[in-house]
Amino acid sequence: MSVVTLTLNDELIxxxxxxxxxxxxxxxxxxxxxxxxxxxxxxRGGCRMCLVEVQGSRTLQAACVTEVAEGMVxxxxxxxxxxxxxxxxxxxxxxxxxxxxxxxxxxxxxxQAVAAIEGMDHVRFDYLHPDLPMDISHERFGLDHNRCIxxxxxxxxxxxxxxxHTKDVLGRGINCRIINDLNQPWGSSQSCTSCGKCVEVCPTxxxxxxxxxxxxxxxxxxxxxxxxxxxxxxxxxxxxxxxxYATERRKE
Amino acid sequence: MTKTITIDPVTRIExxxxxxLYLDDSGHVNDARFHVTEFRGFEKFCEGRSFxxxxxxxxxxxxxxxxxxLMASAKAGDAILGVRIPPTAKKLRQLMNWGQIVQSHALxxxxxxAPDLLLGMxxxxxxxxxxxxxxxYPDIARNGIRLRQFGxxxxxxxxxRSVHPAWxxxxxxxxxxxxxxxxxxxxxxxxxxxxxxxxLDLLKDAFDDNTAxxxxxxxxxxxxxxxxxxxxxxxxxxxxxxxMDSEGRTVQEDLPPxxxxxxxGEAVEPWSYLKxxxxxxxxxxxxxxxxxVGPLARLNVCDFAxxxxxxxxxxxxxxLGEHGKPVTGSFHYHYARLIEILFALEKIxxxxxxxxxxxxxxxxNADVNQMVGVGVSEAPRGTLFHEYHxxxxxxxxxxxxxxxxxxxxxxxxxxxxxxxxxxxxxxxxSEGILNRIEHGIRVFDPCLSCSTHAVGQMPxxxxxxxxxxxxxxxxxxx
Numbered sequence: 001m002s003v004v005t006l007t008l009n010d011e012l013i014x015x016x017x018x019x020x021x022x023x024x025x026x027x028x029x030x031x032x033x034x035x036x037x038x039x040x041x042x043x044r045g046g047c048r049m050c051l052v053e054v055q056g057s058r059t060l061q062a063a064c065v066t067e068v069a070e071g072m073v074x075x076x077x078x079x080x081x082x083x084x085x086x087x088x089x090x091x092x093x094x095x096x097x098x099x100x101x102x103x104x105x106x107x108x109x110x111x112q113a114v115a116a117i118e119g120m121d122h123v124r125f126d127y128l129h130p131d132l133p134m135d136i137s138h139e140r141f142g143l144d145h146n147r148c149i150x151x152x153x154x155x156x157x158x159x160x161x162x163x164x165h166t167k168d169v170l171g172r173g174i175n176c177r178i179i180n181d182l183n184q185p186w187g188s189s190q191s192c193t194s195c196g197k198c199v200e201v202c203p204t205x206x207x208x209x210x211x212x213x214x215x216x217x218x219x220x221x222x223x224x225x226x227x228x229x230x231x232x233x234x235x236x237x238x239x240x241x242x243x244x245y246a247t248e249r250r251k252e
Numbered sequence: 253m254t255k256t257i258t259i260d261p262v263t264r265i266e267x268x269x270x271x272x273l274y275l276d277d278s279g280h281v282n283d284a285r286f287h288v289t290e291f292r293g294f295e296k297f298c299e300g301r302s303f304x305x306x307x308x309x310x311x312x313x314x315x316x317x318x319x320x321x322l323m324a325s326a327k328a329g330d331a332i333l334g335v336r337i338p339p340t341a342k343k344l345r346q347l348m349n350w351g352q353i354v355q356s357h358a359l360x361x362x363x364x365x366a367p368d369l370l371l372g373m374x375x376x377x378x379x380x381x382x383x384x385x386x387x388x389y390p391d392i393a394r395n396g397i398r399l400r401q402f403g404x405x406x407x408x409x410x411x412x413r414s415v416h417p418a419w420x421x422x423x424x425x426x427x428x429x430x431x432x433x434x435x436x437x438x439x440x441x442x443x444x445x446x447x448x449x450x451x452l453d454l455l456k457d458a459f460d461d462n463t464a465x466x467x468x469x470x471x472x473x474x475x476x477x478x479x480x481x482x483x484x485x486x487x488x489x490x491x492x493x494x495x496m497d498s499e500g501r502t503v504q505e506d507l508p509p510x511x512x513x514x515x516x517g518e519a520v521e522p523w524s525y526l527k528x529x530x531x532x533x534x535x536x537x538x539x540x541x542x543x544x545v546g547p548l549a550r551l552n553v554c555d556f557a558x559x560x561x562x563x564x565x566x567x568x569x570x571x572l573g574e575h576g577k578p579v580t581g582s583f584h585y586h587y588a589r590l591i592e593i594l595f596a597l598e599k600i601x602x603x604x605x606x607x608x609x610x611x612x613x614x615x616x617n618a619d620v621n622q623m624v625g626v627g628v629s630e631a632p633r634g635t636l637f638h639e640y641h642x643x644x645x646x647x648x649x650x651x652x653x654x655x656x657x658x659x660x661x662x663x664x665x666x667x668x669x670x671x672x673x674x675x676x677x678x679x680x681x682s683e684g685i686l687n688r689i690e691h692g693i694r695v696f697d698p699c700l701s702c703s704t705h706a707v708g709q710m711p712x713x714x715x716x717x718x719x720x721x722x723x724x725x726x727x728x729x730x
Contacts, residue, residue: 214308214418
């Protein structure tokens with residue numbers, strides 16, 4: 001592993017050569033929006049929120065899937081980037097039915113938060129409003145395709161962390177859907193362990209606990225670092241978890 | 253020459269509507285129609301969603317009485333789960349529902365109708381609104397706002413917000429009530445009681461100036477329907493359906509509300525988006541099955557209120573009916589509304605004293621156990637029905653909402669005609685007369701949608717249309 005030097009927003013910095021641009025940007029406390037990225041999962045580069053300008057490159061690059069290189073000159077915020085990020089967000093909102101007012105994740109949703117931060121106050125495109133079904137055949141969880149932005153965090157966590165690979169993606173382009181097993185009702189899945197990891201990592205209201213109402217879902221991501229640090233480093237940080245268990249026990 | 257007069261939009265009501273008056277050759281009113289001109293489509297677009305989302309979705313039917321939809325929707329959900337909700341959850345739901353009755357009735361009386369009652373039906377339309385009321389009677393206007401605020405605060409304290417709180421859920425409610433929040437409501441009660449007493453005095457004073465209006469504003473025999481407790485008392489959250497005729501005969505003995513289909517039919521007319529529910533055993537023809545719901549109907553059908561102050565007022569109210577018969581004048585919706593505020597405040601006081609109210613156990617859990625769920629509650633404007641059909645997973649297959657205002661539809665049409673026939677007598681048409689007709693609608697406090705009106709000058713569009721369909725005359729106030 002060698003060290004490289006690059007320019008980030010006019011500042012000369014150094015980074016490890018195996019780091020992604022996104023990691024380096026975050027290390028330097030620069031805010032950059034992401035939706036499909038999640039610490040502890042593989043990168044997908046699908047949401048296009050973390051686009052950056054790299055000097056010498058004609059196109060914008062997704063920071064999460066771009067490795068740092070010696071002499072790189074990177075800009076994270078510009079008028080051009082702002083325009084692209086907002087347009088991408090507008091397209092996500094126009095593609096399916098994201099009505100925050102009646103969504104289980106209202107107020108806790110990552111898509112909603114990013115749209116607010118990026119100043120997306122309206123959508124210039126026609127809403128497609130496809131008539132997509134809900135799958136609430138599972139005993140504990142529900143899947144609402146209308147709220148899904150196809151970030152595939154659920155697919156990755158199910159495959160990479162739980163190891164069940166129940167979830168996958170069907171179809172292409174606008175016909176893409178998250179499916180369970182061989183495109184069957186979730187409740188009939190043989191592989192699903194009902195662990196709920198997919199629900200916790202979902203950034204929107206697409207995956208939710210059954211029975212949840214408007215704004216009632218709050219999702220926790222901390223289990224991921226718990227599992228990965230345990231698995232990779234054999235470190236089980238009970239001290240960090242103690243306050244959580246203490247409050248949970250009080251509730252009981 | 254026959255003419256059509258159109259009042260469009262009808263102002264100081266909750267929603268959008270217009271009124272058409274059909275004149276005969278001599279200028280007398282031949283017929284009158286109250287049109288609801290907006291289309292919402294809630295019953296259709298909820299199909300395919302999960303029933304547990306319905307309180308949150310249907311609350312959006314209305315920004316004035318979201319709580320009523322929360323109640324009916326959550327109760328329909330309880331029925332689908334097949335559970336009995338924890339006693340504390342029921343008390344908390346009732347508490348919010350009474351808060352809703354207070355705020356909505358206060359809005360109707362002070363903000364929407366008081367300008368007519370205190371400033372005069374035919375006073376200058378520029379000031380005949382809440383702003384005019386504030387400049388002429390600032391204390392009264394402030395009291396109205398304060399009383400409404402009390403009700404809104406109850407809703408906000410329980411649900412986290414006063415408009416569209418998605419707080420009821422199938423099986424109970426989301427959050428328990430903290431003791432300090434309960435005490436906060438308790439502290440605000442005395443002022444609310446004082447204001448409603450003042451409002452009662454104001455209204456009774458207005459009776460003398462409005463004798464002609466009391467006679468002609470929707471005063472006709474009809475059926476009345478409302479929920480009553482198993483003992484026959486006034487009820488807003490639960491209970492049994494009772495239907496009474498204007499002679500005081502109970503034509504429908506207390507029916508479990510989930511069987512409402514046996515007594516309520518729904519008709520449709522091409523000129524209005526609002527359905528016309530009717531009392532099935534009497535049929536739709538010739539207004540035979542016309543019934544009224546809401547405060548007037550509830551006070552007519554119940555045997556007693558069940559709280560000391562409201563019962564005392566109820567005895568006075570009963571004297572307005574002829575020879576002990578039900579009160580048939582729709583003008584007295586105003587009085588009934590104030591009595592219900594009083595009742596709601598007394599009930600709130602009662603339930604706040606219950607030590608069980610702050611218990612943490614507020615939600616029963618179950619899966620889908622019934623394929624059909626009916627939820628009924630008394631909204632400020634009358635009986636509200638939610639009927640859901642779901643599949644085994646709980647996905648909605650069919651949704652039917654019967655809104656209180658719809659059930660008053662026939663009575664509102666009859667009221668418009670009666671007022672028009674009283675005041676439009678071949679003579680000229682004044683703005684004041686048109687306002688009287690609008691007030692006839694306002695007594696029902698119809699909630700036509702989720703919209704509230706901006707205060708200030710109200711737009712009004714009147715068209716006189718000749719028999720050939722061309723415009724004879726037009727007046728626009730905007």
